[in-house]
Amino acid sequence: MRLTQSMCTIAECAPGGEGCPPAAAAAAARPRLVKIAVVGGSGVGKTALVVRFLTRRFIGDYERNAGNLYSRHIQIDGEMLAIQVQDTPGVQIHEHSLHCNEQLNRCIRWADALVIVFSITDYKSYELLSHLYHHVRQLHPGNAVPVVIVANKADLLHIKEVEPQHGLQLANMLGCTFYEVSVSENYNDVFNAFHLLCKEVSKQQTTSTPERRRTSLIPRPKSPNMQDLKRRFKQALSAKVRTVTSV
């Protein structure tokens, strides 16, 4: 499958793989897991966004309503993270209310963070935003799950149906960070959106689970290392010899 092939060429280094310095490989032994779901209307570029983030590539033609789960190890701010990204089928509004099937609801509950995508060329996808946002909040009650809003297809300004600043205003109202991107033309903005979510989730994980934080701060006992034992034994021996000769 074309997509799978291009996923193998991802620029980020795999844990312990070639190109990873030994220290980074060691730090990657048990990378923190960050689960991100990408939701939005149909045809807004969700799959393109996920593929762009993971492979840096824009292919242009994607399987419809795939709903695949992708995972990669990516180094962000010096920390190796295991990122899982769940692509989802497009949602629609039926009789003024959002229609989400149970599978999508499961994805939303599963996620540590969400990307809500709309296309500036599709007003209906913009209308979905606040419905989706409130739906996400309902499925994560009492939990400030980080959400970013992404306005895609910024390269198609000549056929826009939504002013990008309207997206920004709505995002501000909802308290979300807003990114205007063109998945087809720019990788950095796409990366920045995911990067922010990873940082937010990382922050939440370290502040919300003191038990986990405590255990991660306590160094794990190292397994006996023969070289080290030999060195310490020699040191102890020579110290003894010194003590004896100085008497």
Ligand SMILES: Nc1nc2c(ncn2[C@@H]2O[C@H](COP(=O)(O)OP(=O)(O)O)[C@@H](O)[C@H]2O)c(=O)[nH]1
């Ligand atoms: N011009 C342009 N086309 C895009 C962009 N992002 C996605 N597309 C196209 O929009 C169509 C739908 O994208 P897709 O990722 O399948 O949308 P999904 O249904 O939300 O997953 C595809 O033909 C993509 O090539 C973009 O930034 N600019």
Ligand SMILES: [Mg+2]
């Ligand atoms: Mg898709």
